[in-house]
Amino acid sequence: MAMQSSTRSGQPAVLGPRVRKPRNGRAIGDRFVGRAIRIYIPLLALLAVTLFPFYWMAITSFKSASELFDFSVSPLWVREPTLFWYQDLLTKTNFPHWAFNTALVAIVSTLISLFCSVLAGYSLARLRYRGADSIGWGIFVTYLVPPTLLFLPLTFVIRELHLFNNLWSLILTYPTFLIPFCTWMLMGFFKGIPRELEEAALVDGATRIQAMLRIAIPLAVPGILAAALFAFTLSWNEFLYSLIFLNDSLVKTIPVGVTQELIHGDEFFWGELMAAALLGSVPVAVLYSFFVDYFVAGMTAGAVKG
Amino acid sequence: MAQSSKRAKSGWSRRKFLQTAGVAVATIAFPEIIISCGPQSNPTPAAVIPKARKGASIRLLQWTSFVKQADDEFKRQAAEWGAANGVTVAIETVTGDQLQPKTAAAVEASSGPDIIQMQYAWPQLYTNSCVDLTNDVNILIGKLGKPDPVNEAYCKVDGVWRAMPYTIVPNAWSYRTDYFGQAGVSSFPATWDEFTIAAGKLKTTGKPISQTDGHAYGDSLTMWNPVLWGFGGKEVNADGKTVAINSQETRNAIKWAQGAVKAGFVVHPEWLDPDNNQAYHADRISATLNGASIYIREKVEFHHYTDVTNNAPMPSGPKGTFAMNLIFNHAVMKWSPDVETARAMLLHLMDKDQYMKWTTIAGGYNAGPFDAFHNDPVFTTDPKLKAFQDVIAPGKWPGWPAAPSKKTAQSQTQFIVADMFAKALANGGTGDIEAAVAAAETSLKAIFERP
Numbered sequence: 001m002a003m004q005s006s007t008r009s010g011q012p013a014v015l016g017p018r019v020r021k022p023r024n025g026r027a028i029g030d031r032f033v034g035r036a037i038r039i040y041i042p043l044l045a046l047l048a049v050t051l052f053p054f055y056w057m058a059i060t061s062f063k064s065a066s067e068l069f070d071f072s073v074s075p076l077w078v079r080e081p082t083l084f085w086y087q088d089l090l091t092k093t094n095f096p097h098w099a100f101n102t103a104l105v106a107i108v109s110t111l112i113s114l115f116c117s118v119l120a121g122y123s124l125a126r127l128r129y130r131g132a133d134s135i136g137w138g139i140f141v142t143y144l145v146p147p148t149l150l151f152l153p154l155t156f157v158i159r160e161l162h163l164f165n166n167l168w169s170l171i172l173t174y175p176t177f178l179i180p181f182c183t184w185m186l187m188g189f190f191k192g193i194p195r196e197l198e199e200a201a202l203v204d205g206a207t208r209i210q211a212m213l214r215i216a217i218p219l220a221v222p223g224i225l226a227a228a229l230f231a232f233t234l235s236w237n238e239f240l241y242s243l244i245f246l247n248d249s250l251v252k253t254i255p256v257g258v259t260q261e262l263i264h265g266d267e268f269f270w271g272e273l274m275a276a277a278l279l280g281s282v283p284v285a286v287l288y289s290f291f292v293d294y295f296v297a298g299m300t301a302g303a304v305k306g
Numbered sequence: 307m308a309q310s311s312k313r314a315k316s317g318w319s320r321r322k323f324l325q326t327a328g329v330a331v332a333t334i335a336f337p338e339i340i341i342s343c344g345p346q347s348n349p350t351p352a353a354v355i356p357k358a359r360k361g362a363s364i365r366l367l368q369w370t371s372f373v374k375q376a377d378d379e380f381k382r383q384a385a386e387w388g389a390a391n392g393v394t395v396a397i398e399t400v401t402g403d404q405l406q407p408k409t410a411a412a413v414e415a416s417s418g419p420d421i422i423q424m425q426y427a428w429p430q431l432y433t434n435s436c437v438d439l440t441n442d443v444n445i446l447i448g449k450l451g452k453p454d455p456v457n458e459a460y461c462k463v464d465g466v467w468r469a470m471p472y473t474i475v476p477n478a479w480s481y482r483t484d485y486f487g488q489a490g491v492s493s494f495p496a497t498w499d500e501f502t503i504a505a506g507k508l509k510t511t512g513k514p515i516s517q518t519d520g521h522a523y524g525d526s527l528t529m530w531n532p533v534l535w536g537f538g539g540k541e542v543n544a545d546g547k548t549v550a551i552n553s554q555e556t557r558n559a560i561k562w563a564q565g566a567v568k569a570g571f572v573v574h575p576e577w578l579d580p581d582n583n584q585a586y587h588a589d590r591i592s593a594t595l596n597g598a599s600i601y602i603r604e605k606v607e608f609h610h611y612t613d614v615t616n617n618a619p620m621p622s623g624p625k626g627t628f629a630m631n632l633i634f635n636h637a638v639m640k641w642s643p644d645v646e647t648a649r650a651m652l653l654h655l656m657d658k659d660q661y662m663k664w665t666t667i668a669g670g671y672n673a674g675p676f677d678a679f680h681n682d683p684v685f686t687t688d689p690k691l692k693a694f695q696d697v698i699a700p701g702k703w704p705g706w707p708a709a710p711s712k713k714t715a716q717s718q719t720q721f722i723v724a725d726m727f728a729k730a731l732a733n734g735g736t737g738d739i740e741a742a743v744a745a746a747e748t749s750l751k752a753i754f755e756r757p
Contacts, residue, residue, distance in 0.1 A: 065607070065608070066608070066610075069584065069587040069588040069589075069608070069610075070588070071588045071589065071590060072589075151407070151411060152410070152411060152414045152415075155411040155412075155414055155415040155417075156414065156415045158415075159415040159416075159417040164417065164418070240407070243400070243404055243407065243408065244407060244408060244411045247365065247367075247396070247398045247419075248396070248398070256404075259401060259404070260370060260399065260400050260401060260404065261370070261399075263370065263401050263580075264370050264371060264372045264373070264374055264377075265369075265370065265371055265372025265373075265402070265475075265579075265597065265599055265671075266372065266524060266525070266579035266580050266583055266596070266597065266599055267372050267580060267583055267599050267603060268580045268584075
């Protein structure tokens with residue numbers, strides 16, 4: 001809404017973005033063409049770019065073997081849809097096991113990471129102890145160390161713990177990159193909550209723990225959910241540690257199981273691969289659709305100080 | 307007195323000297339006579355057959371073969387042997403790209419599979435983690451004859467067999483006889499110059515001869531190294547130290563490649579190993595260099611172009627015919643608590659009857675690495691597969707004529723030769739040859755001339 005003030009001549013002056021008015025008195029920006037140019041066309045372009053991979057996965061997974069390699073017709077449509085690849089995937093591979101393993105690892109490692117991150121994030125944001133800032137930066141830098149450097153020393157650790165070929169190897173190693181990330185994210189969120197609210201609770205006789213549990217954490221729920229979404233997604237898609245630490249087909253996760261059992265030498269079995277990719281992305285998509293508001297709130301935490 | 311005193315000190319008489327010298331000369335001149343006279347007439351004099359320990363557990367890690375049924379047969383044989391010997395056997399298969407990090411992690415942790423498939427020069431990379439298998443390979447040599455020289459070069463490190471030869475995945479040209487016929491090319495080119503002419507003619511059909519010059523794990527290396535060798539070029543001298551890429555021979559190879567591309571040979575820097583398979587199955591190209599997977603999948607699964615597909619060996623260059631194939635071997639790892647059981651299992655899997663059952667199911671995708679497998683009927687039952695047998699003999703390894711080493715492995719991993727060709731073949735084959743050679747030389751010197 002434009003702010004108005006009076007000029008010397010007494011005419012109202014428009015402050016803010018100038019909108020040229022046509023003769024009929026309506027701003028061009030408000031007409032359908034204007035809205036289409038400003039909003040709908042960019043939105044459609046964005047949707048096309050982001051949704052096309054899913055569309056491609058979906059149509060490829062419904063194509064027959066002969067249609068997959070038939071370039072004489074448009075590859076953007078399915079002529080004779082078939083569920084053959086889904087049937088093959090669900091009955092001839094261990095995909096159901098991989099999906100269960102992936103979900104289990106993602107949920108448990110997310111919960112562990114959130115528990116640690118909430119405590120760490122709150123303490124770093126609220127408690128004034130020596131070195132808190134340095135520790136905060138240290139956690140952030142830890143997150144920047146790429147897994148390709150970490151997997152070799154972690155292999156040694158997993159060997160010492162006798163956890164090879166065990167889902168616990170992932171549940172315990174995923175927090176190495178999830179905790180720094182979630183802690184850093186939650187630190188910003190806790191800093192955005194007015195300190196006075198907790199101080200009032202402390203004055204009223206609450207302990208620090210009670211102030212955290214009853215004041216800070218309920219207010220930080222959007223941030224915690226956003227961190228949980230990030231952590232779940234990162235765990236769900238993780239590849240390298242899963243590749244290194246797991247051996248048997250029955251204990252593999254989706255990203256590794258799919259590539260190891262549906263790629264033979266230099267031949268890719270695209271129908272099953274795309275069916276697996278689509279089924280594998282559904283849980284994450286559902287989660288995002290439910291919690292998108294929290295996710296956006298978490299992303300923009302601390303952007304505006306009130 | 308003085309002379310006899312000297313003889314006594316040295317312990318040498320004229321007669322003894324002549325005897326010793328005579329034996330030495332005869333040994334050098336006619337080694338087979340000496341060998342056949344002594345206890346060494348048996349090629350495995352001190353060979354001790356390893357025995358499986360009942361109750362042991364063996365895990366083997368290798369790549370997922372293109373032929374799923376062949377993987378299943380391999381697992382069946384291993385399980386059968388395990389059941390007969392009271393050994394629990396687990397076979398884990400991963401993609402070729404995934405095998406490297408898994409192996410590196412296992413070596414770093416000194417823990418993991420008891421047996422790991424070694425691809426190319428990995429025995430040179432992981433020598434200290436690989437058990438000496440000389441005894442076991444000698445047993446195989448006694449039964450199966452000479453090993454393939456490329457497998458031997460990779461498996462033997464400083465005279466010690468650090469891996470057991472396992473298989474060769476031969477790479478030959480799969481091509482469409484119908485498009486070649488339309489273009490007036492009666493057979494697949496026998497020389498690289500004929501290849502250029504054929505590529506020009508095939509271009510008119512709209513289905514070009516195509517290959518990757520990118521970072522394809524198999525197809526790029528198997529294409530551009532043989533081209534380099536065919537024109538006399540090489541990365542490094544036989545000493546493994548002196549970089550030799552900056553030569554007229556290398557320039558001749560690149561000039562040929564540029565001429566072929568200008569004529570109509572299409573190179574794809576963006577292609578990885580599956581891409582030429584897909585392009586062929588999708589009827590977009592008329593020929594490409596690959597393992598037998600293209601032909602086998604057409605024959606077994608798609609049936610679209612089986613009748614109009616044939617296979618041909620590598621064309622020759624001015625310096626001869628060269629090929630490069632995928633070479634896989636098995637190493638028993640030192641951290642295994644059951645090394646002897648692992649050795650026994652490998653010997654069983656390499657038994658001729660067992661092995662030929664496996665290659666029969668692999669349908670020509672795999673070839674055996676010993677003399678005894680050279681007449682494998684799988685390559686004669688279907689005459690179209692003979693090309694894959696023909697590329698085994700001229701096979702070499704990246705870095706040849708230098709022996710495989712950590713440095714040749716590094717050069718291979720960095721795709722230096724393929725990148726050199728790719729630079730020169732950019733923009734329709736008009737790249738700067740001198741810049742391409744200079745860049746390759748700099749990269750190779752950083753590897754081979756480093757102390």
